[in-house]
Amino acid sequence: MKHLVAERFWCIKQMDIFRDFAEVDADALAQITAFKRFKIGEPLCAEGVYLLKEGRVKISETPVDDAEPITLEVLEPGEMFGAGTWEEDDGLPSVxxxxxxxxxxxxxxxxxxxxxxxxKPHLAMPMQNQFNRFTQKLIQAAQHFVRQRTGVGERGTETGLRLVARGLGLCRDETRLRLVARGPVPRRPAITNKLSNITFRSPASRLALLLQTYAMPPLPDGTVWTCKFSIKTFARLIGSSEEKIEELLEQFQQHHLIKKRFRRIQILDTWQIKKITNSRMCTLPRTPKDTSA
Incomplete structure (x- = not known):
């Protein structure tokens, strides 16, 4: 594999930092944050962390041959990104x-x-408040569906909710105790990823770290597999888009680092995966197949 390529920016999607933090964490962050209003087209390149409260920001790359810029990411309100130290190089694209x-x-x-x-070592993706809001909406939709279809009272609704929850794979204890009309208290999903594992890292480094973290013990023949993750789960755990995850997994496979088999991933080169993890703000070079796409 060729040398890794440095990246200038990192960003975290799949979150709303102004809604997903608990109040005590939001207050602590507010104390070290200075807000500023920007006009359209203003550059954001100084080293630091940027929390997008209103408006949209685009990260783009201009090829060396001065062709049309390529949009890499578009950030929406609530998302965040950071810029690292960067030295301009005429032989590299401008980001x-x-x-x-x-x-x-x-x-x-x-x-x-x-x-x-x-x-704040407890901060992790997906955020607790984010999960709570999603579950609350899901439960309200289930309650409405059951009442509309059955036309029964509270008792019948609770029974219907148990059936819905069972179909969604929720545990029985939560179904009995929490998925009722009196106000459920959903709990954090078992699999999370610390925010410190995501910030100040390129998407490739985050994905490599996640694969490393959830790799199973080697089989007798030396084969290493990861836990079963869907593309959506990968995206939520590393704060990226599903399209970006699919692109990265394809890149990893083209460089013979992994092999995708259904929802499981076999790690073929643990040393290179570790190298990408430790690189933090670097990514894989594009293969000829990537360039022609």
Whole structure:
């Protein structure tokens, strides 16, 4: 495999940092954040962490031959991104971030944000508040569906909810105690990924770390498999889009680092996976197949 390629920006999607943090965590973050209003087309390249409160931001790459810029990411309100130290090189594409609407953005120094994460080791993806809101909406939809179809009272609704919850794979204890009309208290899903494993890392480094973390013990023949994850689960755990996950898995496979088999992944080169993990702000070089696409 060729040398890894450095990346200038990292970003976290699949979250709303202004809604998903608990109040005490949000207050602690607010103390180290300075908000600023930006006009359309303003660049955001200084080293630091950016919290997008209003508006949209685009990260794009301009090829060396000055062809049309390629949009890499578009960030929406609630999402965050960061810029690392960067030295311009005429032999490499130019990567920039800029507002594509008027925007309000919170800016935190990299040092302060790292210290914040160190003080808040419990912060993880998917966020607890995010999961609570999703589950609450799911339960309300189930309640409405059961009442509409059965036309029965509270007792019948609870019975119907148990059937719905069983079909969704929720545990029986939660079905009996929590999935009722009196206000469920959903709990955090078993699999999470610490925010400190996601920030200040390229998507490739995050994915490699996740594969490393959830790799099963080697089989007698030396084969290494990971736990079963869907594309959606991968995306939520590393704060990326499903399209980006599919692209990265394809890249990993083209470089003979992994082999995809249904929802399971076989790790073929543990040393290279570890190298990508440790690189933090680097990614894989494109293969000829990637370039022609």
């Amino acid at each position: 920039t971030a800029e507002t594509i609407t008027e925007a309000v953005i919170g800016i935190v120094s990299a040092r302060n944000f790292l210290f914040f994460l160190k003080r």
